[in-house]
Amino acid sequence: MQQTTKAFNLPLLLAPFISRLGSTLYLFGLNWFVVQATGNAALLGVIQAIGGVVLFFGDLLCGVVVDNFNRKRIVVSAELLSVLGCLACAWWLDPLHITAAPLITLTVILDVGLAFSLPAAKAMIPELITLAGRQRFNAVSNTLIDLADICAPLIGGGLLALHWLNLQGFLLLNGTSFLLSFLLYLSIRYQKPTGEASQLGVKESLLTGWHYVWQRPKLVEAIVLGGLINVLYAAVRLVLPYDVNHLYGGDSAKYSYLLVMLALGGILGGARLTLARREPNRQQNYADLALAAGALLVAGLWADYWVLLVASGLFGFCYSCFEIRAITITQNLTAPDYLGRMFGILFLAIDAFQPLGSFIFGFVTDWVANWTLVIIGSLLVLGLALINHWYQRLIR
Numbered sequence: 168m169q170q171t172t173k174a175f176n177l178p179l180l181l182a183p184f185i186s187r188l189g190s191t192l193y194l195f196g197l198n199w200f201v202v203q204a205t206g207n208a209a210l211l212g213v214i215q216a217i218g219g220v221v222l223f224f225g226d227l228l229c230g231v232v233v234d235n236f237n238r239k240r241i242v243v244s245a246e247l248l249s250v251l252g253c254l255a256c257a258w259w260l261d262p263l264h265i266t267a268a269p270l271i272t273l274t275v276i277l278d279v280g281l282a283f284s285l286p287a288a289k290a291m292i293p294e295l296i297t298l299a300g301r302q303r304f305n306a307v308s309n310t311l312i313d314l315a316d317i318c319a320p321l322i323g324g325g326l327l328a329l330h331w332l333n334l335q336g337f338l339l340l341n342g343t344s345f346l347l348s349f350l351l352y353l354s355i356r357y358q359k360p361t362g363e364a365s366q367l368g369v370k371e372s373l374l375t376g377w378h379y380v381w382q383r384p385k386l387v388e389a390i391v392l393g394g395l396i397n398v399l400y401a402a403v404r405l406v407l408p409y410d411v412n413h414l415y416g417g418d419s420a421k422y423s424y425l426l427v428m429l430a431l432g433g434i435l436g437g438a439r440l441t442l443a444r445r446e447p448n449r450q451q452n453y454a455d456l457a458l459a460a461g462a463l464l465v466a467g468l469w470a471d472y473w474v475l476l477v478a479s480g481l482f483g484f485c486y487s488c489f490e491i492r493a494i495t496i497t498q499n500l501t502a503p504d505y506l507g508r509m510f511g512i513l514f515l516a517i518d519a520f521q522p523l524g525s526f527i528f529g530f531v532t533d534w535v536a537n538w539t540l541v542i543i544g545s546l547l548v549l550g551l552a553l554i555n556h557w558y559q560r561l562i563r
Contacts, residue, residue, distance in 0.1 A: 173296065173300075175296070175300065175304065176295050176355070178351040179291065179296075179308075179352075179355060180304070180308055181348075181351055182288075182347075182348040182351035182352050183308060183311070183312060184308075184311040184312055184314070184315050186345055186347075186348035187312045188315035188318060188319055188344055189340055189341040189342070189344020189345060190344065191316050192323050192340055192344075193337045193340065195323035195324075195337070195423075195426065196326075196327075196337030196338075197211075197270065197334065198211060198404075198408045199408065199419060199422065200262075200333070200334045201214075201265065202408050203412075210529075211405060211408075211529055212405060212527075212529015213526065214267070214270055214271055215274075215401065215405075215525035215526075215529070216526035216529075217274060217275065218274040218277075219278075219524075219525060221274070221275050221279060222278045222514070223515065225282025226282055226286075226512075226514045226517075227373075227511070227515055228511075229282050229286050229511045229514070230376055230507045230509070230512060231372040231376075231507070231508065231511070232283060232507070233287045233290050233507025233508070233511065234290075234372065234376075234504065234505070234506070234507035235372065235507075236359070237359040238287040238288075238294075238359065239287075239355055239359075241284065242283075242287045242288050242291075242352045243349060243353055244283075245279075245283045245284035246280065246284060246346075246348050246349035246352060248276065248280045249276065249277055249281075249345040250342050250349060251276075252272075252273055252276030252277060253277075253339065253342030254339075254342050256269045256272055256276070256338060259272070260335050260338065262333035262335045262336075265334060273338070282514070285514060286510035286511050287507065288352075289494065290506035290507045291355075292305070292498060293498045293501075293503065293506060294503065295357070301495060301498060301499070302440065302443070302491070303441055305491050305495050305498075306438075306441040306443075306491050307441055309433065309436075309437045310434050310438060313430045313431070313436075313437060313483070313487060314430070316426065316430030316433065317426075317430040320424075320426035320427055321423060321427060324419055324420050324422070328420070375505075375508075376505060376508030376509070376511070377508075377512065379502075379505050379508070380508075380509060380512055383500060385449065386496075386501070386509065387558075387561065388449060388558045388561075389496055389513070390513050391516065391554050391557075392452060392489070393490075393493050393516060394516035395547070396456060396486060397517040398517075398524040399543050399546060401525055402539070402543050403463070403482060403540070405525065405532055406528075406543075407422065407429075407475075409533070410475065410536070410537055411425070413536060414470060414472075414536065415472045424476060428476050428477075428479040428483065429480065429482065430483060431483065432479065432481060432483025432486075433484065433486065433487035434487075435480075435484050435487075436483070436485070436487030436488040439484075440488060447491075447495050447496050448492075451492060452488075455484075455485040455488045456489055456547065456551055457551060458485050459486060460551070462478040462482050462544075463478060463482060463541070463543050464540070464545070465478060466478035466479075466540050467539070467540030467542075467544060468541060493513075528543075
């Protein structure tokens with residue numbers, strides 16, 4: 168029986184929004200309480216680095232799993248794992264004496280779930296959403312996720328100001344969000360398609376997936392650009408709480424506003440592509456990422472809170488536009504049998520260098536403070552030039 172596609176799917180739209188709201192709220196609390204307890208960003212860098220290692224190995228295998236098994240069952244199982252992980256680590260954590268062990272354990276659990284749920288959910292979109300409605304669906308989905316990124320710091324900042332919750336409470340809120348997204352994914356009517364991947368073993372599946380991608384330069388380019396911008400995005404997220412604590416008075420509200428501007432920029436980027444009528448193209452991605460690099464360079468050279476606030480909004484706008492286009496291009500250029508492996512490779516590229524990047528930038532931020540933004544912006548400019556040169560040679 169052939170899968171029925173529609174222009175819209177409410178549970179598939181809402182589930183990522185709800186889980187993202189809980190996760191962002193938890194990360195907001197995690198970043199604030201850890202930096203407050205330790206006085207630096209080093210532990211955050213270590214936690215993110217370990218999580219990145221988990222994502223690396225998860226991404227290595229997730230594509231094969233997503234293409235061989237029922238994608239809905241994979242997503243549902245991953246969300247349930249995250250619920251149980253949040254509950255267990257909330258019981259383990261002592262909010263008065265924050266230690267690394269429960270936080271690292273939870274990061275491992277959540278990133279195992281993320282490594283399998285995200286590619287499976289993205290691979291379901293072309294099977295459930297029509298081609299004509301795909302970019303708009305991706306744009307609305309990303310806009311909702313960015314809305315979650317706005318709501319979470321506002322809620323988190325309010326909770327911190329009222330002293331209603333400690334880190335344990337933020338963790339329980341995250342578990343509740345995963346429970347709701349679990350129920351939404353469970354309600355989706357989905358039928359596993361049959362294809363070539365289901366007849367291949369793990370090794371053959373991996374090899375055919377890599378070979379398929381390498382024959383398509385636009386897919387290779389999207390993967391490499393995605394890896395670069397996501398590593399630097401994580402680095403920017405490390406700088407923000409450090410700057411607020413060391414340069415701008417340690418006011419949690421100011422940290423909340425930075426995250427709100429980052430997410431608001433993402434919403435505007437999503438709105439831009441929701442209304443766009445032309446097909447996504449690679450030149451637009453380069454223009455947006457160059458603008459993001461410029462915003463970071465200005466914020467790094469001019470250490471002022473209002474400049475950082477505007478730069479956060481511009482960076483969020485450019486990042487969102489790139490992400491939506493990259494996902495839509497990937498979905499449109501990839502055959503259904505290879506969607507899981509394609510997204511597995513994409514997320515593998517995104518996560519492969521994040522452990523090292525997060526670890527390095529956690530310490531670099533402690534050494535050079537706001538000048539870290541200059542380093543990040545310069546690396547983005549250099550990366551764009553090298554990737555474009557590589558792509559031009561690849562298509563000759």
